[in-house]
Amino acid sequence: MATLLEGKKVAESVYSKILLDISLLPTIPKIVFVLVGDDGASKTYVNAKGKKCTDLGLQSETLRLPNDVSEEDLLRKISELNKNKNVHGILVQLPLPKKINKARVLAEIDPLKDVDGLHPENAGRLLQGEPRFSPCTPAGVIEMLKFYNIPIEGKNAVVVGRSEIVGKPMALLLLMQNATVTVVHSKTSDLKAVTKAADILVVAMGKPNFIGADHVKAGAVVVDVGIHRTPDGLVGDVDFKAVEPKVSAISPVPGGVGPMTICMLMKNLLTAATLQQKK
Numbered sequence: 001m002a003t004l005l006e007g008k009k010v011a012e013s014v015y016s017k018i019l020l021d022i023s024l025l026p027t028i029p030k031i032v033f034v035l036v037g038d039d040g041a042s043k044t045y046v047n048a049k050g051k052k053c054t055d056l057g058l059q060s061e062t063l064r065l066p067n068d069v070s071e072e073d074l075l076r077k078i079s080e081l082n083k084n085k086n087v088h089g090i091l092v093q094l095p096l097p098k099k100i101n102k103a104r105v106l107a108e109i110d111p112l113k114d115v116d117g118l119h120p121e122n123a124g125r126l127l128q129g130e131p132r133f134s135p136c137t138p139a140g141v142i143e144m145l146k147f148y149n150i151p152i153e154g155k156n157a158v159v160v161g162r163s164e165i166v167g168k169p170m171a172l173l174l175l176m177q178n179a180t181v182t183v184v185h186s187k188t189s190d191l192k193a194v195t196k197a198a199d200i201l202v203v204a205m206g207k208p209n210f211i212g213a214d215h216v217k218a219g220a221v222v223v224d225v226g227i228h229r230t231p232d233g234l235v236g237d238v239d240f241k242a243v244e245p246k247v248s249a250i251s252p253v254p255g256g257v258g259p260m261t262i263c264m265l266m267k268n269l270l271t272a273a274t275l276q277q278k279k
């Protein structure tokens with residue numbers, strides 16, 4: 001039986017440390033979620049993040065803007081949040097409406113308040129191996145692998161997907177742990193040949209149940225970042241039933257990576273508040 005990589009357990013151990021760190025801060029950190037439009041999944045994610053803040057005794061607020069908000073207005077709102085000393089973290093929930101230039105919006109966030117780690121300065125720091133805020137989902141994957149004492153150094157790590165928010169930073173974080181990293185994506189000619197060579201396979205491709213038993217090596221560690229609502233309930237990018245019997249460890253969906261994303265966001269918020277307090 002494969003070891004289940006249960007993000008909930010990992011997150012609980014991180015939260016006990018976070019609670020201690022919160023108690024040492026002179027002010028209670030505050031995060032503002034910027035939610036544009038009424039995408040159902042985005043609302044659910046923002047609500048879950050806000051609830052976790054409440055549970056931990058952190059302050060949070062959601063700034064809701066209409067789907068047709070202009071880019072200039074959105075930038076102005078972010079600029080106001082940048083100047084507000086009572087706000088320590090700013091998270092612009094993605095995706096944004098198509099007509100808004102996402103890169104411009106993310107670059108507007110004060111890099112010291114960029115708890116998502118998506119500002120070009122923070123992305124650049126990660127590239128240089130000196131991260132300030134690592135994007136939450138990939139940081140959560142590393143935290144999870146460490147919690148379960150899964151060795152990373154020298155391993156063949158394959159990342160499926162090359163998004164700015166998961167795939168690319170995941171590859172960089174695995175490199176920082178001295179893995180040999182390969183990134184595969186929708187244009188890779190023989191994806192299966194590469195995934196089959198992985199000791200650690202991180203899947204963030206956005207296709208329900210895509211990775212089957214014949215994509216993985218026996219004994220591999222599989223981390224499933226996908227999450228999809230289907231008539232059969234929530235499923236990941238990995239066909240759990242087919243893959244689990246073949247591998248040594250696998251993260252389930254739900255209950256795997258999901259809780260880690262919020263957990264790392266809370267950790268980043270604390271880092272942000274600490275950095276701003278020092279400033």
Ligand code: GUN
Binds near residue numbers: 093095116136261
């Ligand atoms: N949309 C889906 N996941 C995320 C995330 O981690 N951060 C932001 N800002 N938007 C998201």
